[in-house]
Amino acid sequence: MLRREFLHSLIVAGAATLIGSRIGSAADEAPAMDVLAPSFDFHSHGWRQNGFAAGMKQGGMNVAVMASISDRPLIKLEGGRLRASGSPPRGHLHYHAMRQVGDIKRAIESEQLATVLTPAEATSARAAGRPGIIIGFEGADVLEGSLERVGEIHAEGARLLQLVHYRVNELGDIQTEEPVHNGLTPFGADVVRACNRLGIIVDVAHATFEVTAQVLKTATRPLVLSHTYLIDRPRRNTRGITRDHARAVAETGGAIGIVPFPSTFPTLQHYANGIAKMADAVGVDHVGIASDMTGIPVGTPPFNNYQQLPQIVQALADTGFKREEVQKIMGGNFMRVFKAVSTVTPN
Numbered sequence: 001m002l003r004r005e006f007l008h009s010l011i012v013a014g015a016a017t018l019i020g021s022r023i024g025s026a027a028d029e030a031p032a033m034d035v036l037a038p039s040f041d042f043h044s045h046g047w048r049q050n051g052f053a054a055g056m057k058q059g060g061m062n063v064a065v066m067a068s069i070s071d072r073p074l075i076k077l078e079g080g081r082l083r084a085s086g087s088p089p090r091g092h093l094h095y096h097a098m099r100q101v102g103d104i105k106r107a108i109e110s111e112q113l114a115t116v117l118t119p120a121e122a123t124s125a126r127a128a129g130r131p132g133i134i135i136g137f138e139g140a141d142v143l144e145g146s147l148e149r150v151g152e153i154h155a156e157g158a159r160l161l162q163l164v165h166y167r168v169n170e171l172g173d174i175q176t177e178e179p180v181h182n183g184l185t186p187f188g189a190d191v192v193r194a195c196n197r198l199g200i201i202v203d204v205a206h207a208t209f210e211v212t213a214q215v216l217k218t219a220t221r222p223l224v225l226s227h228t229y230l231i232d233r234p235r236r237n238t239r240g241i242t243r244d245h246a247r248a249v250a251e252t253g254g255a256i257g258i259v260p261f262p263s264t265f266p267t268l269q270h271y272a273n274g275i276a277k278m279a280d281a282v283g284v285d286h287v288g289i290a291s292d293m294t295g296i297p298v299g300t301p302p303f304n305n306y307q308q309l310p311q312i313v314q315a316l317a318d319t320g321f322k323r324e325e326v327q328k329i330m331g332g333n334f335m336r337v338f339k340a341v342s343t344v345t346p347n
Contacts, residue, residue: 038062038122039309040334042257043138043205043226045069046293046306047104053111055306056131062331063122063132064291064306065160065226066107068100070139071167077297081176081237084167090144097142101135101156108133115157119339136203139165140191147187150194159338161195162203162226163188164211172211176237184214192218199342205257209234209245222252222337227259227290230278240264243281250282253340255333257290262299271302272315275329284325288333 041064046052056064069075073096074084108115114125116132125132135157143149153161163171171188173179184192192215195202202219204212205226215223231240239261249256258275265271279287289312291303303312309330316326 038126038331038335040122040288040331040338041065041293041306042224042255042288042290042334043067043136043259043295044291044293045295046291047107047133048294049305052293052306053107053113053131056113057129059306059309061131061306061309062126063116063134064293065134065136066104067136067138067160067162067295068097068104068142069165069295070097070137070141071165071169072096072100075166080298082166082297083176084165093141094144094149097137097139098156101158104133104135105157117157117159118342119335122335122338134159136160136162136201138162139167139169139206140171140188141165141167141169143170143191145170145187147190147194150191150198150200154198154200158200159342160201160203160224160226161191162205163191163215164206166206172214173208174206175208175239176206179208179210183208183210184218189214189218196221196341201337201341204249206239209242209248212245212248216248216252219252221341223249223254224334224337225249225254225256227257227292229258229261229264229274230281246278246282246286250286253337255286255288255337256282257288257334259290259292259296260301260303261296262301265302268302268308268311268315269318272312272319275316276319276321279321279325279329284321284328285333285336287329289330 039060039062041061044064044066046064047066070093071084074086075082114130114132116122116134122132137158140161140163164174168174168177168180171191172184173181192202196219201224203224203226204215229240231242234242246256258278260271265274275287
């Protein structure tokens, strides 16, 4: 890739300063903290990891999207990949998804974190020295075909809804199974409209390109594709996306989180290179980080705790990003989308 002119020594020194430090008030921060502020993890299940809150504070992670896995009771590891099977009774997936939300809320309370419902709350939480949590759902299976439940999850504090996961649900097709709906269903389109109306970020991770293209025709706000990576050509049963797929998301003004699958990115420098590859495809304004913390079932991801954020900054510096580009990748792009979606006034 074409290397970017970069104030390398400034970022490197900032990353070193941050190692082992804690988030303080805006007045107390080292200048290098601006590189990580605001910092967002597009996709995580980190509340299940011991010490995650301390890691957020020490590493400088301001806000993480903590996702309840809506189809979790159905998922099994088969032949090296995750698949969902079974026909759950009505109420089963909703119950388990909301129980996970309860777990997230208890973790927020016990760790004295901030629940983030708006961009302003993300900013104020950081200023107060409190990492923040956005509640999300991985898979709209929690809705169980009920449009009214979009309002319910909003009232419960959810601000991000990933339409599909490993179960081919009522909304559309997924990347890792054969298509059933040939794209987005009418119910899926209704859910997208409801999310846009309420101010919930629509996440098209795990969705096929056909689903994503049809969401684009329905959505009136930028999209997020929370955790993926760039591939050079289409492949079956892959979680990666092609350039055309990525550009479709970027054209909405959206953002794409790069996930650190160890089979693809064995080291943090490989991970930074993957971020750069996506940035070259769609522009640096549309790329971010997504740990998928505790959600990657095979291998050890190179990014697996929040204390590593300074090392990611270092790796991005070594890749050739400018200071302002690092700010966008580490969270500025997510904040821009969050603001654009949150400006909607519910009817």
